[in-house]
Amino acid sequence: MKGEIMSEKNESRRKPSIKEIADRTGFSPATVSLVLNQKGSFSDETKHTIRQAYAELSHDRALAEGRLLIRVLIEQYASFETDPYYGEIIHGIEKECSLLGYEMVLSFVREGSDSQAWLNQVGGLIALGGGLITDELISELRHSGIPLVLVDNYTHKGDILSVHSDHYGAGFLATEYLIGRGHRRIGFISGPVKYKSLVDRYAGYCAALMEHGMPLDPQFITPNFDDGYIKGYQEMKYLLQLSERPTAVFAVSDRAAFGALQAMNEAGLADGEIELIGCDNVGGSQGMAERIATVNIPRLEVGQMSVRFLVEAIKGNALVGKVVIPGTLALPSAE
Structure with missing residues (x-):
């Protein structure tokens, strides 16, 4: 039990502090804390700036500590923080990254985003969902040469490995x-x-x-x-x-x-x-x-499996095609 507590403390020290994020963004520590804890009412721009600073600081710290990075790309939209669908997939990705010794960095795709900024010093990429993650963007990422796995998205040619539910x-x-x-x-x-x-x-x-x-x-x-x-x-x-x-x-x-x-x-x-x-x-x-x-929809499993296949690609064992995980019927608890 003592070892588990120490592990949790070490994990918390690896994360950017509220003060570090406040210093980088210019927002007050109170505002940073509320946004990170999904409380309060703030503009999309404020939330994006704080989340982006958190991601950048996590990225810098992981590099300084010699940890391998996996970047997850997802379309930014206003209700992201309260969406249990993608939240569960991301939880699965983060959990599996930690298990396999990688650090997950989350980046948000917006109109006009520069894809080159996502390619620096990462071992692999996971492109999650659709929307702004278009076929054109997927093609750009593929041609970067960095190992790539698609989640809840796919190419019709099947030339990039995708992991999703059926x-x-x-x-x-x-x-x-x-x-x-x-x-x-x-x-x-x-x-x-x-x-x-x-x-x-x-x-x-x-x-x-x-x-x-x-x-x-x-x-x-x-x-x-x-x-x-x-x-x-x-x-x-x-x-x-x-x-x-x-x-x-x-x-x-x-x-x-x-x-x-x-x-x-x-x-x-x-x-x-x-x-x-x-x-x-x-x-x-x-x-x-x-x-x-x-x-x-087995969202946690989808997230975990995407990391396993990406790590294999990072090791040089890349696959193509689709990995499809079936869903199951869930009846009302009142029945």
Whole structure:
């Protein structure tokens, strides 16, 4: 036990202090502490500056101590700190890096970011998610010669190793679950097409309908509304105004399902009046686990496995293609 406590103390000394970050950014220690602990209300620019300083100081300290670096690239967006989906993947990456003797450095991709700044003194790169991590950016990273693994993203050529859950299978599984419960009018709440994982979930939805001889009704597939944080809210309102509503809905993510539930509650619908299933299994963080079914995406395992394959690539044993980890159905705890 004493050794474990010492290990925790040593780990804490390796991290940049609040004072160091405050000195570098010019913000007060109180502001730095609140941002790092995901409290308070600050502009995206302030949060980015503080997080970037933390990453740079971590990078400098790791180099000074002779530790090997793995840089994780992820699109920056306003709700990143509260997103349990990517947060769990990053936790898996960080955990496996520590186990294998590497230091994880997190960098945020923004419009106009200089990709060359991410390539200095790193042993390998993990590009996480889609959005601003476009095919063009992936090509740039690949041609840098630094070992690269994609997570929750992939190239259609399969020429770069990618690790992700089976999002197509998740969409199929969710839709087939609703079909098995007797539904024939099944709506789909869509997501932004810039994320390949969400496009694959839609493809799985379509395939399940076809497999069971059911038509793909365009009116049951929502447009993707840009409604800030409340994903799924406007999409469900769109479905509720149809003269013939769906009896069940597959929401492309749990966050979209939470917004859909809000719209259903405002419309006076009772639980189960329109059956809803999400995807990701992050409902526990929102108190929704007992209300809706979902598909569990093994996010921690995805993060850990991406590091294992990247370390092999760093050692010269690079692979290409896709490593796909299946999801599983998670029923409401009330059932």
